[in-house]
Structure formats: structure tokens, C-alpha cells
Amino acid sequence: MDRVPEVAVVGAGIVGLCTAYALAERGASVRVYESGVPGHGQSSGQSRIFRHAHDDPRLVEFTRQGRAVWDEWADRLGTELVSRDGVVALGSAVPGRLRILQDAGGIPVRTVDSAELRARMPMLADYEGPAMLDEGGGAIRTRAAIETLAGALGDAVVTEEVISVHPTDHGTVEVLSAAGREEYATAVVCAGLHTARMARGVGLSLPVRPAAHVRLTFQVRGAPPERVACLQDSSGDFGETGVYAAPYPGNGRYAVGLSQTVEVREDGSFADPGELVALNERARAYVSRALPGLDPEPVEYLHCWVTSLPWSEDGMAVWEADGIFFAAGHNLFKQAPRLGRALAGAALGEGLEDDLRPAAELGRPR
Ligand SMILES: Cc1cc2nc3c(=O)[nH]c(=O)nc-3n(C[C@H](O)[C@H](O)[C@H](O)COP(=O)(O)OP(=O)(O)OC[C@H]3O[C@@H](n4cnc5c(N)ncnc54)[C@H](O)[C@@H]3O)c2cc1C
Known part of the structure; x- marks a missing residue:
């Protein structure tokens, strides 16, 4: 042996x-x-967001170091692992998060106006509130x-x-x-x-708190944009305060989910399975309001467990x-x-x- x-x-x-x-x-x-x-x-499904924005400066630093490891391994393995198209964040949390990121140093992050937002996020509806772009973030090529x-x-x-x-x-x-x-x-x-x-x-x-989660994937209307950022929307302008979204490789599809999860009992059973369906309905409604560049009929559902820590x-x-x-x-x-x-x-x-x-x-x- x-x-x-x-x-x-x-x-x-x-x-x-x-x-x-x-x-x-x-x-x-x-x-x-x-x-x-x-x-x-x-870890299943296509695409995750790589973002530097966190509310704990120690985690921002950890993530900054992590980006370098992704790049090193992508070079060695000969494949793209994180896109270079950035992450856009919307909402009143932007100024506070921007400060933490700028204090960390070495992270390419800045506010963006509505014209640049349209260029980075061509499928987003009109938005005038606080917005920032993390140019060092992007879509993780999960399957690769x-x-x-x-x-x-x-x-x-x-x-x-x-x-x-x-x-x-x-x-x-x-x-x-x-x-x-x-x-x-x-x-x-x-x-x-x-x-x-x-x-x-x-x-x-x-x-560890186990919970259930659902994420929906939508087809981009028309030709896929050459570049498209990931999205974190806490603005509430489109009816939700915790939404994340990321493009698939090739930018023809965009995955959208609410950060909210459905708690399960200790043995993994649902108190109310209808809650998961309600979450997916809210994600669909959000897409109709916020992302007119997507066909609002989902092409894929990803149902998954998540495991969070209480803090x-x-x-x-x-x-x-x-x-x-x-x-x-x-x-x-x-x-x-x-x-x-x-x-x-x-x-x-x-x-x-x-x-x-x-x-x-x-x-x-x-
Ligand atoms: C829809 C969705 C969207 C997300 N978005 C993001 C995002 O944008 N950015 C981000 O950074 N993260 C995101 N996450 C979270 C991220 O995907 C997870 O935190 C990460 O994938 C967890 O990886 P893991 O290896 O810890 O766990 P897992 O991927 O669950 O791996 C654990 C593995 O252990 C195996 N296993 C378990 N028990 C045993 C056993 N007894 N013997 C042998 N094997 C065993 C399982 O089969 C499994 O393959 C998201 C998660 C979901 C579900």
C-alpha cells in the first residue's frame, strides 16, 4: 500500500x-x-462575487491579500479565476464602506456617477443615489x-x-x-x-447557523455586454435592501439573489418551506424593477444551504x-x-x- x-x-x-x-x-x-x-x-453553480467591501477592516485586509493569491493561482493554472470587470455597490452604506476601503490602502475603489454606472451596469434601471466601484473585484469563475x-x-x-x-x-x-x-x-x-x-x-x-438560500439566473436581453460588473444593492430604491448579482462567464446570464436566507431547524427541516418560494418571488420582482436589461423569466434556480456565524x-x-x-x-x-x-x-x-x-x-x- x-x-x-x-x-x-x-x-x-x-x-x-x-x-x-x-x-x-x-x-x-x-x-x-x-x-x-x-x-x-x-460551492455549486456558476459565478460568485469577489468584493473587497466588508464592515471589518481586518477582513478587508484579508480579502486584499486573497485577491493576490487568486491572481497567482490563475497564472499558474493558466485560466481566468476572477474577472476584471469590478463590483458596483449602491446605497447609503457606500460612504462608510468606501472609507474603510480607502483607509486599507492599495484597493482601487472610487465613487461613480450615473453615466459611469450605466456603462458598467448596462442592464440597471436609472439610479441617482450613492454608488461606488471596486475595480479590483469581479465575478469568480467558480466552475473553472x-x-x-x-x-x-x-x-x-x-x-x-x-x-x-x-x-x-x-x-x-x-x-x-x-x-x-x-x-x-x-x-x-x-x-x-x-x-x-x-x-x-x-x-x-x-x-454555525444553517439556513437555506435561493438564487435565480436571468438571460441578458440582446447581445451580452462586453463588460459587466457584479452588483451589491442595499439602496432600497428598487424595493429591496440586500441584493447581490453576478454575471456568468460570457456575460449572457446574470445571477441574482437576496442576501436574506431562510432559517432551518437543528435537524435541517423547514419550519415553513413557503418562505423560500417567497424569497424567489421577491428576487423576480426586484429584477423587473431594477434590471430591465434582463428577461424577467428566470432560466435557472440554485437552491443551496448556507452556514453563517452569528457575528x-x-x-x-x-x-x-x-x-x-x-x-x-x-x-x-x-x-x-x-x-x-x-x-x-x-x-x-x-x-x-x-x-x-x-x-x-x-x-x-x-
Ligand atoms: C447562492 C449562493 C451565492 C453565494 N454568493 C457568494 C459570493 O458572491 N461570494 C462569496 O465569496 N461567497 C458566496 N457564497 C458562499 C460560498 O459559495 C460558500 O461560502 C463556499 O462555497 C463554501 O465552501 P466550502 O468549501 O466551505 O463548503 P462546501 O462547498 O459546502 O463544501 C463542503 C464539501 O464537504 C463535503 N462533505 C461534507 N461532509 C462530508 C463527509 N462527511 N465526508 C466527505 N465529504 C463531506 C460536501 O459534499 C461538500 O462538497 C454563496 C453561496 C451560495 C449558496
Whole structure:
């Protein structure tokens, strides 16, 4: 039998794949356990937003560093991973967020007038309120990211469900899966919805709130624009205060969702499944009012779980017990390469970065 790798990673969503890739680039041997197909969980679907705007300056800095890792990996893997078309934000939160971004330094962000807004967002209805453009942001090419990272990891990704991860009495970590048991020097659990359950097995209680989410995709009317920004709209001018939207590769389709989610019970069941349908109706109504450049009949629905931490919808943290690391949070796609490098460093014994410890509450508005 081949030698057992040093590190086990549980989950081949974007966070697990980035962690494994970061371990591999450090020369560590790794095995990634995935119960389904890589990227089929919360990382599923086309397109996510890469934005620098956050309410916690520490998270802005983390994201700024993360953008450089996306670019480095895109060069090495030979594929575009984040578009260069920017992110437009609308609403009264703009001046405060702009200040945080400008204070951070090195992030190309500025206000835009309605003429430039029309150029950047040709399908948006007339809008006169506060608006800013994060030129360093863009649409994450999610499928390219999942496929190239999984491809680069090759046989290191195995299709197996992990039942339990726990420390042994001789300082290693045992992973029990459908295919048997293996011992590793350490393990990193990036199992999305199932991370909190696995952490309970080693005595950790993660305050993860599972919820359900829906995002709709619309066809652009006419020829796709050459460039189109992602959108964050908290203005309320079009009847909603928490909307995000991002183009698909090629700009022919645009995905739109409300930031609001539907809480589920501890066992994952819905108190009221109708709430999810109501959210999708609101997203459709928003598109009719705010985005006349889109055909208002959705062409795709993405229903998905999300896992948030209580201090912020952008919050993230890493818990540690006996050499096993558990990563949790929401809106992690954009953070995944930088978070993956941090998790790789921790797994290799360099210690966990202070900002990622749960007590730091990274992402909490300041
Ligand atoms: C509609 C939508 C829009 C979003 N928009 C944005 C955005 O614009 N920007 C952004 O940055 N983020 C966004 N997010 C959030 C982002 O997509 C997620 O935070 C991120 O994908 C989470 O990745 P993950 O690897 O932690 O989890 P997942 O992708 O869920 O991966 C976990 C993996 O672990 C596997 N697994 C679980 N248990 C086991 C087990 N026991 N054994 C083996 N494998 C296991 C699962 O099968 C899964 O593949 C959005 C999410 C959704 C749903």
C-alpha cells in the first residue's frame, strides 16, 4: 500500500480544495475526502462575487491579500479565476464602506456617477443615489476554480464519506470513512454544512447557523455586454435592501439573489418551506424593477444551504482541537485561497493566525 499522506482534508468544496492545493504547493502530501462530486455543496453553480467591501477592516485586509493569491493561482493554472470587470455597490452604506476601503490602502475603489454606472451596469434601471466601484473585484469563475484545483490535485481527491475524525492517544488523527481507517499527522475539516456536526465529535460546539438560500439566473436581453460588473444593492430604491448579482462567464446570464436566507431547524427541516418560494418571488420582482436589461423569466434556480456565524454574514473562523482544524463561515468563496493558505500553515504546525481564532470574530462590523 502507498504511504498514507500527512494531512487529511475533509470536503472538496472550494475551501477544502484550496487548502489541499496550498498544502501541495508547500510540498506536503494530502488526501481530500469528498462524499459527492467536488464543488457540489455550497460551492455549486456558476459565478460568485469577489468584493473587497466588508464592515471589518481586518477582513478587508484579508480579502486584499486573497485577491493576490487568486491572481497567482490563475497564472499558474493558466485560466481566468476572477474577472476584471469590478463590483458596483449602491446605497447609503457606500460612504462608510468606501472609507474603510480607502483607509486599507492599495484597493482601487472610487465613487461613480450615473453615466459611469450605466456603462458598467448596462442592464440597471436609472439610479441617482450613492454608488461606488471596486475595480479590483469581479465575478469568480467558480466552475473553472473547482475544476482546475481538483484537476491539479488529481488522485489526492477520493470519493469517500468521512464518518468521524478524532485524535488518537499517540498524537495522530484517525479518519474513519466508508473505505476504512487511516491515521494522519493532522486533519482539516472543510465539510460545509457538516463541519459543526464533525466538530461536536471532538467536543467543540461551533455556533454555525444553517439556513437555506435561493438564487435565480436571468438571460441578458440582446447581445451580452462586453463588460459587466457584479452588483451589491442595499439602496432600497428598487424595493429591496440586500441584493447581490453576478454575471456568468460570457456575460449572457446574470445571477441574482437576496442576501436574506431562510432559517432551518437543528435537524435541517423547514419550519415553513413557503418562505423560500417567497424569497424567489421577491428576487423576480426586484429584477423587473431594477434590471430591465434582463428577461424577467428566470432560466435557472440554485437552491443551496448556507452556514453563517452569528457575528456577521461575512464572518469566518477556524476552531482547533487536538491537531484537527474546523473551518466555518459564509461568503467564503472569495476568501478560499487565502483561507486555504492559512489552514495549510496551521496544519503544518505554524500556528493558526490570530484573526482566524473564534474569539477574534473576524468579519464583525467595527
Ligand atoms: C447562492 C449562493 C451565492 C453565494 N454568493 C457568494 C459570493 O458572491 N461570494 C462569496 O465569496 N461567497 C458566496 N457564497 C458562499 C460560498 O459559495 C460558500 O461560502 C463556499 O462555497 C463554501 O465552501 P466550502 O468549501 O466551505 O463548503 P462546501 O462547498 O459546502 O463544501 C463542503 C464539501 O464537504 C463535503 N462533505 C461534507 N461532509 C462530508 C463527509 N462527511 N465526508 C466527505 N465529504 C463531506 C460536501 O459534499 C461538500 O462538497 C454563496 C453561496 C451560495 C449558496
